């Protein structure tokens with residue numbers, strides 16, 4: 001019913017308007033709904049689905065379900081009080097950077113309707129770590145709802161040298177750790193839209209970055225958000241560095257930079273810059289999840305993201321080795337009831353496969369292939 005309403009009534013209106021405007025308005029409405037007990041209760045009754053089969057403890061953190069909001073939707077921590085009630089199992093705030101950045105010139109969000117994708121060119125727009133800490137400190141922590149801060153380097157010329165960038169990441173993370181905020185930290189090395197590109201996606205530079213960040217003492221898990229467009233061997237070289245520094249996991253993966261991908265069915269105008277989220281990330285991310293689980297499933301936690309539009313999509317990533325999943329674009333195309341649909345659908349799909357709990361399904365396709 002809610003999905004029907006969204007797709008037949010709201011989406012046609014939203015999709016005629018500027019995507020960034022719609023996004024900003026959704027954040028205002030979402031933050032408002034999270035402010036009051038009554039609206040939170042209504043949200044929860046309409047959108048939330050809980051089932052013991054979906055509950056897990058991963059790297060010491062308890063999750064009520066595996067479906068999380070990916071980094072980039074709630075850059076400035078406006079929805080922390082809302083998303084649990086919309087049905088999510090966890091969320092990422094950010095990407096957050098040491099200094100604020102107003103974002104790249106517009107347009108920085110563009111719909112690829114036929115491909116069910118979004119071209120994203122925000123360039124790490126956010127209000128900066130100090131303001132975010134101030135905001136989050138005022139909120140009451142919901143113990144059932146893990147939050148991860150996605151940490152990136154400020155999009156500026158000063159932080160575009162290798163050393164300058166490392167210092168920027170370091171100070172940002174240091175502030176979050178000192179404030180004791182968040183349940184786990186994610187180091188985003190794969191924003192395709194920032195000044196100076198993605199310097200830490202080579203093994204030597206990633207080594208330098210993680211070496212410095214490892215000086216920050218924290219008991220909380222640390223993950224790395226991976227790029228999508230690396231060949232498997234280069235991707236594997238980065239995983240080895242991540243394991244060397246004993247990071248707990250990886251998030252696979254960020255936006256698709258390949259505009260020639262077969263999954264892109266729309267013409268993209270010349271003035272539209274940026275990486276692509278949504279369906280055009282699905283199969284590449286699955287390939288990387290599978291290889292990571294196959295090689296390092298017992299060492300690294302994998303969070304799968306990219307092109308999830310249904311319970312079946314989420315289940316595919318889980319069976320390839322993802323312990324948790326995240327999404328943004330699917331929710332924009334399908335509406336907020338998608339989260340409940342995913343969680344309910346996962347239970348149905350697991351039962352059909354004879355599983356009693358999600359942990360039995362994680363990596364099942366890879367294990368079965370190897371037998």
Ligand SMILES: Cc1cc2nc3c(=O)[nH]c(=O)nc-3n(C[C@H](O)[C@H](O)[C@H](O)COP(=O)(O)O)c2cc1C
Nearest residue numbers: 070071072094095253254277278306307327328329
């Ligand atoms: C509007 C938007 C903004 C994004 N901003 C960030 C970001 O700040 N940091 C990050 O790590 N990923 C960012 N991403 C990438 C997403 O977290 C995700 O990896 C990617 O979109 C694939 O997931 P999806 O197909 O469910 O959208 C952004 C994606 C979108 C759509």
